[in-house]
Amino acid sequence: MLTLENLSTSDPKVPLQSLSAHFEAGKIYTILGRTGAGKTELLRTLIGLDEISEGAVYLDGDDLLRTPIRARQMAMVYQQFINYPHLNVLDNVAFPLRRKGQGKAAARARAKEALALVGLGGFETRMPPELSGGQQQRVALARAIVKHARILLMDEPLANLDYKLREQLREEFPRLLHENAEGIILYSTTEPAEAMQLGNELIVMHEGRIVAQGDPGTLFDAPPTVDVARVISDPPISICAGEVTGGVLHFADGFLPGQADLILPPDGPVQIAIRPDALSIGGDIEARVSLAEFSGSDTIVHLNLPFGNAVMLVDGIHEFHNGDSLNVALDPNALMLFSQSGNNITERAD
Amino acid sequence: MRRTYQTAKYLCLLGWSTFVVFPFLWALSTSFKDANAVTSGATYIPWLEFEPSTKGWQSLFSSGSQGINIVTPFINSAMVTLIASVISLILGTLAAYGLSRYQFRAGFVKNSDITFFFISQRIMPPIVLAIPFFLMLKEIGALDTIAGLVLVYIALLLPIAVWVMIDFFGSIPPELDEMAMIDGCTPIGAFFRVILPNSVAGIVVAGMFCLIFGWNDFFFAFILTFTKTQLLPVAIVSLNSSVTPWWSLSAFALISVTPLALVAVVVERFMSRGSLAGAFR
Numbered sequence: 001m002l003t004l005e006n007l008s009t010s011d012p013k014v015p016l017q018s019l020s021a022h023f024e025a026g027k028i029y030t031i032l033g034r035t036g037a038g039k040t041e042l043l044r045t046l047i048g049l050d051e052i053s054e055g056a057v058y059l060d061g062d063d064l065l066r067t068p069i070r071a072r073q074m075a076m077v078y079q080q081f082i083n084y085p086h087l088n089v090l091d092n093v094a095f096p097l098r099r100k101g102q103g104k105a106a107a108r109a110r111a112k113e114a115l116a117l118v119g120l121g122g123f124e125t126r127m128p129p130e131l132s133g134g135q136q137q138r139v140a141l142a143r144a145i146v147k148h149a150r151i152l153l154m155d156e157p158l159a160n161l162d163y164k165l166r167e168q169l170r171e172e173f174p175r176l177l178h179e180n181a182e183g184i185i186l187y188s189t190t191e192p193a194e195a196m197q198l199g200n201e202l203i204v205m206h207e208g209r210i211v212a213q214g215d216p217g218t219l220f221d222a223p224p225t226v227d228v229a230r231v232i233s234d235p236p237i238s239i240c241a242g243e244v245t246g247g248v249l250h251f252a253d254g255f256l257p258g259q260a261d262l263i264l265p266p267d268g269p270v271q272i273a274i275r276p277d278a279l280s281i282g283g284d285i286e287a288r289v290s291l292a293e294f295s296g297s298d299t300i301v302h303l304n305l306p307f308g309n310a311v312m313l314v315d316g317i318h319e320f321h322n323g324d325s326l327n328v329a330l331d332p333n334a335l336m337l338f339s340q341s342g343n344n345i346t347e348r349a350d
Numbered sequence: 351m352r353r354t355y356q357t358a359k360y361l362c363l364l365g366w367s368t369f370v371v372f373p374f375l376w377a378l379s380t381s382f383k384d385a386n387a388v389t390s391g392a393t394y395i396p397w398l399e400f401e402p403s404t405k406g407w408q409s410l411f412s413s414g415s416q417g418i419n420i421v422t423p424f425i426n427s428a429m430v431t432l433i434a435s436v437i438s439l440i441l442g443t444l445a446a447y448g449l450s451r452y453q454f455r456a457g458f459v460k461n462s463d464i465t466f467f468f469i470s471q472r473i474m475p476p477i478v479l480a481i482p483f484f485l486m487l488k489e490i491g492a493l494d495t496i497a498g499l500v501l502v503y504i505a506l507l508l509p510i511a512v513w514v515m516i517d518f519f520g521s522i523p524p525e526l527d528e529m530a531m532i533d534g535c536t537p538i539g540a541f542f543r544v545i546l547p548n549s550v551a552g553i554v555v556a557g558m559f560c561l562i563f564g565w566n567d568f569f570f571a572f573i574l575t576f577t578k579t580q581l582l583p584v585a586i587v588s589l590n591s592s593v594t595p596w597w598s599l600s601a602f603a604l605i606s607v608t609p610l611a612l613v614a615v616v617v618e619r620f621m622s623r624g625s626l627a628g629a630f631r
Binding site for chain 1: 523525526528529530531532533534535536539544547548
């Protein structure tokens with residue numbers, strides 16, 4: 001069990017602010033956050049590359065901060081493809097085993113197995129610069145899992161790969177990470193889909209803090225704060241100003257969305273969150289297209305609505321042009337309410 | 351059109367090559383001439399245009415009134431240059447690695463100040479350093495000795511090594527050191543096992559510069575030695591008596607250029623083999 005107690009750093013870019021968390025062996029934790037949320041800083045601090053200013057880190061009760069980096073039994077995969085350029089692929093993967101004192105033959109044999117696992121059997125004698133980006137990252141991954149480290153840190157390992165490779169490796173990860181199944185795996189990413197797909201547990205970071213931790217599905221369905229809702233939603237969730245007056249929910253401009261099964265808070269201002277699938281084509285709300293983009297087999301349409309700007313997800317590929325007018329419908333059941341301070345105050349009648 | 355362009359290109363290259371190689375040809379032919387041949391105009395082809403004589407070359411290996419013996423100055427020069435270059439490279443590489451990876455601070459002195467201190471040693475005109483060096487060597491009894499010259503040359507070559515290597519280490523991502531430590535190396539281990547093997551290109555370049563500057567130095571060799579320890583550049587100048595022996599001088603010049611030319615050829619081979627090609631993108 002890895003325990004963080006009020007971990008803080010004084011990193012000038014993203015200082016970590018009093019993080020506390022528990023991580024259990026045998027689980028994959030995905031750390032989701034935007035660029036600058038402090039994900040990399042957290043991983044670097046855990047492994048000992050960056051110093052902490054306050055707090056403590058324990059691994060099974062032992063103070064990790066007193067342990068030198070080389071003895072922390074951790075492995076790390078960087079966002080950049082970091083391999084030893086002077087060693088061939090086989091010796092790259094055998095390197096950590098050799099440092100642990102294993103004989104050359106034994107280390108190479110295990111390295112060979114790890115390479116076969118990541119799909120690089122037959123590449124043993126190549127030099128890293130001769131490989132493609134995806135292959136280089138596979139070498140780095142093999143070097144990380146061959147150690148059977150107690151903690152495996154992966155810092156946006158797919159960020160520098162192209163779309164296709166990213167999907168391919170993402171699908172393979174559960175199988176590859178199984179190799180390290182007895183350890184704790186921390187996997188940072190900016191992509192909600194990746195975090196949901198890989199993680200047994202999701203940690204959401206925002207501005208150097210852990211703002212939510214829990215089951216990915218639960219967090220997606222009921223994000224505790226508006227910041228979490230923003231980080232976790234892709235395509236982005238839209239937040240509009242609203243108010244409850246006399247027991248009726250309306251947007252700031254007076255538009256009444258209907259309230260279906262929502263139990264409304266007492267009168268006062270609220271933030272209304274519109275998920276991209278809450279909007280659909282065909283309805284009586286007049287909208288103007290400000291941007292349309294394709295994502296795989298969907299179309300993401302940015303709309304100017306009478307009550308604010310929102311994003312709509314439409315199945316299939318549709319041609320929209322900037323300035324097009326269209327009528328849309330809003331499903332009140334897919335709305336979420338947040339207080340002015342950002343807390344989730346959505347309640348529904350069962 | 352293309353043909354004309356090619357012809358013009360090769361003509362230009364030929365012209366430039368002649369311009370570069372000509373002084374060597376001139377020196378080579380002169381080194382086989384005697385006094386008569388030297389003064390009878392520009393001639394290049396032995397036996398046909400002049401009668402070759404090995405007097406120039408012989409004089410380099412004889413002594414006394416016959417000429418000056420080149421062997422001792424050559425060995426002196428080689429020793430001073432090699433020892434000073436190797437020590438400068440070792441110290442310079444370690445210093446540059448420290449400066450590129452760790453932040454030092456002593457009062458107002460920071461990394462950039464230390465780096466500038468090294469470089470400032472080369473900004474000053476040599477004459478400024480000559481008197482202090484002379485007095486210091488005199489104080490420790492190292493004037494006119496190999497050891498004294500080695501000390502002074504280290505002071506001159508170290509800034510070059512530090513300068514080149516800081517730049518080189520800057521091109522190696524620090525994540526590589528970090529990865530080595532994560533994989534079980536001590537900080538020193540990371541340097542020797544991972545960074546150093548990836549720095550061969552930088553070390554070769556820094557070594558080249560050290561050898562060139564060390565081998566070619568005349569000023570300090572002239573100021574800090576008298577009779578016991580003579581270096582090659584000083585020995586060449588001492589040939590210049592009332593009658594200039596052009597034949598000896600030419601042979602001498604060719605010999606003194608040879609070691610650096612050999613180093614250049616070796617490094618060029620090494621480079622074209624791809625060992626120096628950037629491993630980092």
